[in-house]
Structure formats: structure tokens, C-alpha cells
Amino acid sequence: MAFKLVVFVALVAAVRAGVPYGYSAPVAHVAAPVAYAAPVARAYIAEPHAPAHYDFGYAVNDPLTGDSKSQHEVRRGDVVQGSYSLIDSDGTKRTVNYAADPHNGFNAVVHKEPLAVAVKAVAPVARIAAPFHGYAAPALHANYY
Template identity: 50%
Template structure:
């Protein structure tokens, strides 16, 4: 079905192109040329900057920081964060036009947290419990009928201990001679006899 639709649309496009070629060309006014002057920005031949940030949120446990400085084509920096497995990842990096980007990654376990990550709210003390009226006891329930005990097989009887015979004495190895092999008389095969008659 899709093939038929595509073919129909292609045929319509070809027919429309043929019709447009036969119609006299219409004069179209050229679009006005917009001229815009572009002001070139001056490029600092020796860019320099430095920034840093540090986040230590004890409520959410978020702890991260970043320090970076640039002097010309050389960029140096370091950032750290706490991974999901509880290790602090620290990445120290440098980048320049000769050596490219180089980073050293260190992972260190967190030793001890000075403060708990989440502080618990103070515990509210409830008012003392008030005894209520005694609970009415319902009528006794019909006794539970127990099934007959399972049949238990007779207990296992221990047998008398096994008698221990005299200790085994190691004897000289047995000499085993190979038994003589007897061959039967060879079989004789005789081919069946056929009588040939000439007719």
C-alpha cells in the first residue's frame, strides 16, 4: 500500500514539474541585499582566569569542589566529589597545546564523618497511657480436634560390633603366568556348487 502511495506522489511531482516548465516564467524581483557591518572582537593573546567553588551540605551529604586557573594556553585544575560507594574521587588535571589533556585520578575511602549526615529530630514524649475498661471475653470456642498420631516405625536396633580378625599380613606378590591361549581349528569355507546347463 505504501508503495502505491509513494509512486502516486512521485508521478504527481513529475506532472507538476512538466506543467511548470510549459508555463511562461514569472519575473521575480531580486531580494534586497542586507548589509551588516561585523565588528571584530579583540582576542586576548594571553587569557588568564581563576575560579573555584566548594559545596559541603551536611543535610543532603553533598560534598564537592572545583578549582581551576588558566595562564595563556596552560590550564590547571582539580575537582573532587564523593562517589556512590563512599569513596572520595579527586581528579587533578592539566591541559596545554603541546601535551593535550592529562588527568590523575585518586580514590580514597572516607575515614570518619565528623557530623552525622542527617540530624534526627528530637523525640517527642507522648502522654502516659490511660487504662481502658476491661475487655469482654467472648464465649469459649469449640475445642480443636486433634488427628490420630502418626504411625512410627519400630526403633532401629543396633547390631553387635563386628568381629575383628587377625591383622592382614602382607605376602609376597603373586606370580601370575599368562594362561595359554588355545586357538580353535581354522574354519573351512566351501563355496556352494552350482550346476550350469547350456540350453
């Protein structure tokens, strides 16, 4: 029942809002037509299609970690040629030469070669122990929560 009362009061308030002060006759209001904007057709100007041409290459040789790899690739239009090499976990160097074109598709040739490992002879080193003074530095502990 309270809902009906609220709706009735809102309706009366809406009607009274359209009536000028001191004028008792109802004023007819006609809703203005809703403006509709048609979607704007966008004309995209196609850029002339130029075939891709690039040369790309990189190399990594880190003696500290032993990471050694390289790649080089050349593209002229739809023809791609390149190669990459890396050191596999078994100690061999893998080199892959590849080519791709619309007529032959993708072709790759893999070569594996063992790496030449130089063994250095190390002379024994005499080690002298530092004198022990009976003091150990306190250990640092990190607490993670």
C-alpha cells in the same frame, strides 16, 4: 460558470477603476518599476583576540545530606589546570587533578582515598512512653485528581 462570471466582473471593475469619470477612452497605465534594495554589506570590526584568563572555584559541604564536593580551575590562554573532588557512593573521596594544553592535550590523574569515619559511642537512653488516652487524631487525606 459562476467562477467565470466572478472573474469577468472583477476584470471589468479593475478596468473601470482606471478610467476617469465621464471619459470613455481607455487610459493606459504603466506599472512603476519595482524598487529593489541590494543587500547592505555590513562591515564587522573584529575585536582583538585576547587569550582567556580566569580563575573559577566552588565548594559544597552539606552535613545534613552528606554532599561534599569542590572544584577549582585556572585558565591562562590555552593552558587549563584544575582539580575537583567528590564523595563517591562507596564512601571514598575521589580527587581528580587535570591539565590541558595545545601540546600535551588533556591529562587527568585520579586519586581515591577512604574517608575516616568517626564512630561515636551512644549511651542508651531510657524511653518513657506517654500515657494513652484512647484518642487518635484524624488522619489527613489528600485527593489528587
